[in-house]
Amino acid sequence: MKKRSISVFLGLGLVVLGSLWLLQRLLMPKYMGDIVEGALISEYYKETTDHDVIFVGDCEVYENFSPITMWEDYGITSYIRGSAQQLIWQSYYLLEETLKYEKPEAVVFNVLSMKYDTPQKEAYNRMTLDGMKWSKSKVDDIRASMMEDEEFADYVFPILRYHSRWQELTSDDFKYLFTKRPVSQSGYYMRIDVKPAQTFPKPKKLANYEFGENSWKYLEKMRELCEEKGIQLILVKAPSLYPAWYDEWEEQIKEYAKTYELPYYNFLELTDEIGIDFTQDTYDGGLHLNLSGAEKMGAYFGKILRDEFQIPDRRADETIASAWAEKCAAYYDMQKRQQEELDTYGYLKMFNSDKE
């Protein structure tokens, strides 16, 4: 009798846990529709081979560099751990976590996020943090990122955060309940459509151009982390025309790079050399590059990585080569799909399903 009742309660316990787990999966956003950026972070864990170069940062990395090009041209293996409005501490903790899985030769950080000294938006926090596997890094990351009205418990049990999505559930939520489709190519977010750069309004004057303490703190931590692991840290500013990159900011970064002998490339000043044509190489009027722009960036930056930092050519390595062969296939397949949509609709249906 006693035995039986115990087993019954165990059974019910399992039912409860199982159903809750399932519900949580169902209710969490899948980011498989028009907005896929939320799915970027978790995609990293599917990687089978290590990388020599890791990018961290916001859309200025995951929409501006094409790892595939760097592989094809120089055999450089790279991955972009980027996410929407990734804040610098998020970049740091993502890096910290990544280094638990592998030890790259170089780490590339895009400095734009230095301008944010405090958490910005809950929605972006979720897109960066929900995808991470649990680790001390994630816990610290959440702590550093939470806004006042956020609760840690909402991250531990995302169902507490997303419970009201039952009203917005779509077929995608069931379709991708257990497995998601890949949305990026090694963390790169591909767009092949074209929208020529616009002339942006005069940048607003700022009261204070000094980067915030918090930003500096985490840049320091990032530098120290790389130093102790013997990893080359490379600072870059992607060639995005907007949001504005102020000269005052440029100076501070230059200064910092000089003090610690860090390489720093501001691609905004190199666009001619790279050959970026802002009437052709951007898909949203100059904020982000499209595929052709990103490939030019890849080619240019790949060269730097090889020549300046001796990032090795891995094409000889069987396992790596085969892994990347798949990546390339997916890459061209994606390009083909986008081309088809562009031809049929005149725009990319996959990112604008609601547009007539």
Add this chain to the structure above:
Amino acid sequence: MILMIAALSMAGCGSNSGAGSTTAAKTEAVETTAAESRQAAETTAEASESAKEAELTGFTFITGDTVIAMNADAAPILEELGEWENYVETTSCAFKGLDKTYSYPGFDLYTYPLDGKDNVNSVYFVDDTVSTPEGIHIGSTKEEMEAAYGTDYEEEFGAYTYTKDKSKLQFLVTDGVIDSVEYTAITPAA
């Protein structure tokens, strides 16, 4: 809305504190002081006048006879303003809907999307050909500013910010002279 926020701040932690607020007929969670209930009455009154009125309780920029209130529906305003010099759409990462910027002689008008409508997000002076209804423009002195708006501002790194209802008015002052004027909306998203 305003009351809900009040209630939220009143009741402290937790996210459903708003609930307390309407249930005064029973609980201490809300002890309306006379002051509050009056203010409540007023806000209701205001709201009842007309939505437009309510917007106009914040700072407004006036050019010609066009009144630009923060958070106001941009469509009619753009209608009145007519042809612009430059127009820019900007997206933030992973966010549908566009932030739009319209440049007119002397100022830029920024809008943000909300529920399918574009609302005024900010007005930014680009030169000294325009001035606030209170007569402050780029080149005015800090004294003139204080004369026009008083000293009830927050100052940080020479940025003087006045807040009124759901709008902010910010002046950047370098060595006593204003070199930037900006209206910004306190948006529901923020």
Add this chain to the structure above:
Amino acid sequence: MLFTSYGFLAFLAAVLILYYTLCRRFQWQLLLAASYLFYYWSGPKNLIFIMVTTVTTYFAALKIGHYGEISAAYIKENKAKLTKEERKAYKAGMKKLQRKWMLACLFLNLGILAVLKYTNFAIANINFFLDAFHVGEPISFKNMILPMGISFYTFMAVGYLVDVYRGKYPAKRGLFSFALFISFFPQVVQGPISRFDDVSGDMWADHKFDGKAVSFGLQRILWGFFKKLVIADRILTAVNTIIHDPATYDGIYVFLGMMFYALELYADFTGGIDITIGTAELFGIHLKENFHRPYFSKNIAEYWRRWHITMGTWFTDYIFYPISVSDPMLRFNKFARRHFGEYIGKRMPVYTASAVVWFATGIWHGAAWNFIVWGMMNFVVLMVSQELEPCYKWFHKHFNVNGTLWYKIFQIIRTILLMSALRMFDCYRDVSLTFRMFGNMLVHSRIPQLFDGRFQTLGLAAADYLVLFIGLLILIVTSLIQRSGSVREKLAAKPLIVRFACWYGLFLAVLIFGAYGVGFDSSQFIYNQF
């Protein structure tokens, strides 16, 4: 800290575990510590006020009890010697002493309450007159802190003090154990206004872990969360939209808001009390029920016996009776009957007393005219229905409907409508506005208004209304089951699988349909498109 916050749940879990494990030997001491910690979180300054009330009431009661004993003892010894008159005189003397202490203590504590709660209200009114007669500068409002639950714990203290004075029970010995009675954390937020003799049995007793009691407590809490989070906080959006923009939402929307508010208030208040009582049950402490299916009342008088019961009885016992049977009142009664005749004269004392009670009830709910008017309106309605009693009787005699189901339903609906209408004062928070909107509702309500697009702007989606509707059904059904005794008992008798289905279902309902967390905040519009 709100009942519906992660913080509270964590706090509760911690206290509960300690209660039945480590602190097994010091259970009430633990509760006291927890209560003061809980109260501290509401604002350190607040502690001073509750402490003052606790200490003063405690010692005043001791003193009063002491005199009581002395006098009793004295009478006993000298029973033989003293004549009836002498005994009366001596008693009266002692009573006077006791009354002195009681009044002093009442004055202090009710004084604190009055100052904190009504200063600004007074100022506002003074200013109104200053302004009206264009004299003097308006007085600026003082920013008073209002300690959490002050109206509740003050009333509990007063009740205790008066009962001791009346010799209902001896004064409690032990300042700290008494402090727990005043500050017990589940009930300090929003009542119920417990009576000392109701809880004294459980509060300091030793409680060994009782699976059934604890699970019942949890069930009650869960039920409270369901009412509060799934129903009240969901419909709240629509209620606020309507009452904060009377210009847009007139006509039938006033009525809609009225009914929505009736539901919201019920779900919110009874839900809160469920959480309170359930929490207390977890610790083996049984608080008085505060509601008895009030929306099934057949008339206002009955409604007020079944809604916020502990408050109603408090006002009856400590204000209504003392006033209506006081000597002056009895003399006034004689006088009235001589001058206004039997009919009116007989009613005078009762009505005067209840007028006072309802004024007090009104202003207790909030320091504003809308609440006072609300209270007085309740009084009027009660008087009228009292006076119409003969007509009802006549009606019932001649039309044999009394007691028939349909007539009952009619009475119930009538009562609900009446109470909801009165509550509009609480909604609009402004007397004249309330009257305006009430008139507007009567004159301009048209069914088609529901389909003129305004309905979609109330801030609730179709799905929300579905949830609300189902929630409402569940409320009604449970209330009906309740008529014949505790729902939890009934369920407990069912087979395990049924119980599991019910409670786990309820849990999921709260978890998913509850209106809590960032996700519910509509300003998070970025998520709408995923």
Add this chain to the structure above:
Amino acid sequence: MNELLDMLSDLHEDVDFESCDTLIDDGILDSFDIVTLITQIKDEFDVTIPADEIVPENFNSAEAIWNLIHRLDEE
């Protein structure tokens, strides 16, 4: 006793006060009735019933009320 019963039946003629002993518990007598009763008792018997004597036990039955009156008269 009879005067008392008369008073009671003035309040509710449809109740049998001789037998009923749940006047309060069943809400037959509400606060209004009680106060009216007390004022009348004051007139008829010149006995003042103080507020602290107004407890269910004292008013649940005609007999209880009767005893109350006597007890107070004694003191």
